[in-house]
Amino acid sequence: MKKSNSYKATVVLGxxxxxxxxxYPFKDSFxxxxxxxxxxxxxxxxxADWFGVTALFRKPLGISFxxxxxxxNRExxxxxxxxxxxxxFLTKERLKSKVEEYDIADLLIRYLKEHGGKQDMKEVLDKVVQNLLDEIHPQEMGVFIEKLIKDGVEKAQVSPIVVKVIAWSIEHGYDDLIIDFTCKELIRIIKRKEVHDELTMFIKRVRSEYEKHSVVRTLTDKILLDWFLSLSPANIAQLLQDKGCNLLEDKHVLRKEIRIYIENWLKKLKEDKNTQDKIEKLKVEIVKKISIHEQLAQVIKTYKEVAATHSEGVFYLIKDINQEVNNLITRxxxxxxxxxxxxxxxxxxVIQWIDKEHGYIGKxxxxxxxxxxxxxxIEFIESKVxxxxxxxRINGSIVGGLVGAFIFVITFWFV
Structure with a gap:
């Protein structure tokens, strides 16, 4: 088909x-x-048309003019x-309108769900985490993470966080749950035999200090406490335990007092700069005493060992990763x-990039x-057009012939 019209044009010319x-020998006749x-x-x-068409690409007959x-004129x-x-074709306005028509989120979701994106995510995460684990030195990373945590905690203002947490807990009724739990735990602790023994020893020491080799005080303690009231150190300890438990079990009174105390302390923490400074100072002191780099190093070491000994790699450590990815996509x-x-x-x-880099399209x-x-x-243009x-060339021969015939007729009859 490429040579078809060229062949026809040559045939017409021939x-x-x-x-x-x-x-020509009969030119004198009509x-x-x-x-x-x-x-x-x-x-x-x-x-003429052959010359014109050829002149677009080459030098016909060697003529360079x-x-x-x-x-x-290629440039x-x-x-x-x-x-x-x-x-x-690709104006800024047209490109921007096309960008605004696209639902990028829908494209992303379809890629993740229908075109292997989920598996690609898993493989990329696997490689990234595996490479990180391979390069990590547990001790160095433990120290680094500990320092990172300490720096973050030291820079953070704890007072506003404490205020918000306590206020939110009170608003949602968690203070009652905390008080109930605390009371139950305290009752459980108070009833323990170890507490009873410690209280008994403490009361004995107090009585011993009170008597101090005084015969009168010793007799008074024996007659009054031991004989008449039957309040031996063990009995007094038991009474104190019972009293403490009764106090803690009276939840309504205790809860009211604790709530009042918390609200007063919360108000003070909001408004009193000295209280806030004390909290921040206490935070810094606690943070400085914390040392967790060894525990962090051990955790990292364990992760490395487990990841290295399982063919599934690091994702052996993460249960149901595919389900989690599916849930993430669904959400x-x-x-x-x-x-x-x-x-x-x-x-x-993308629109900002178009505004900035639109000129690069022409380049x-x-x-x-x-x-x-x-x-x-030349080969490209000739292959296309x-x-x-x-x-x-064909049209030139046909039109030229018709014009020549028309001129002959006019000149023959009218000249």
């Missing part, structure tokens, strides 16, 4: 030439003159093509607000076109 040779004019005009038109039009052509692509898919936020942010970034087109040599450019260009 017919015109032989037609001229055959009719018929001979008619065909002579027709064929000569067709041949001239065909040759005004020929090789496309190779000579202008490329610049115009780049300008057309950048400023007519994102159902959360319209987050999807809109993602679309808005991505579109905004990119120009750079791509400049890879074509003259021979490649060469067959159509050959129609110019």
């Amino acid at each position: 017919i015109s030439f032989f037609g001229l040779l055959l009719s 018929t001979g003159g008619f065909f002579t004019s027709l064929c000569s005009a067709a041949m001239v038109g065909g040759i 005004r020929t090789e039009i496309i190779p000579r 202008k052509i490329f610049n115009e093509m780049a300008n057309m692509v950048q400023n007519e 994102f898919e159902d959360n319209v607000e987050r999807r809109n936020q993602l679309n808005s942010k991505v579109q905004q970034k 990119m087109v120009n750079e791509s076109l400049n890879h074509f040599t003259n021979a490649m450019l 060469g067959n159509d260009l050959q129609m110019i």
